[in-house]
Amino acid sequence: MAPTVDEIYRAAAAAGARPDPLLTVSEWADQYRVLSTRASAEPGPWRTERTPYLKEIMDCLSPSSPVERVVFMKGAQVGATECGNNWIGGKLVSRDEVQVAAFNKFRTFRDGMLNIPDRVAAVLAAESDPARVHEILAIEIRKALLEFADGANR
Secondary structure, three states, X not given: XXXXXXXXXXXXXXXXXXXXXXXXXXXXXXXXXXXXOOOOOOOEEOOHHHOHHHHHHHHHOOOOOOOOOOOOOOOOOOOHHHHHHHHHHHHOOOHHHHHHHHHHHHXXXXXXXXXXXXXXXXXXXXXXXXXXXXXXXXXXXXXXXXXXXXXXXX
């Protein structure tokens, strides 16, 4: 049996309320990073244990690190680019976070659209000019769309 709208809503709300795990850059890389056959002589999951000298550097780049400045003096071909890629990757937003945010945004938009009839019912009931009815509805719809677009830019 398919989940009800209420079940989907509750699951999304629970997922949105749960904080992301605090991962260091090296933990993030070990958990999520996959090296391609084009980018690496050893494709597959990233393993910090293969480049232990990068661990401290990556962990100092982590949001939870108190370090404010990282200086990386290095030779050639020691993994600096991959270290940077891991740092950037660790800063990306998870797909689940995006889904929850989109769900909440569209729910708010839907509610705003569904409330239009309640807001304008009395005004429309008193209006006899079809052009004026159309104008009132167009204004309300435009207002809802502008609120939606403005919220997307925040």
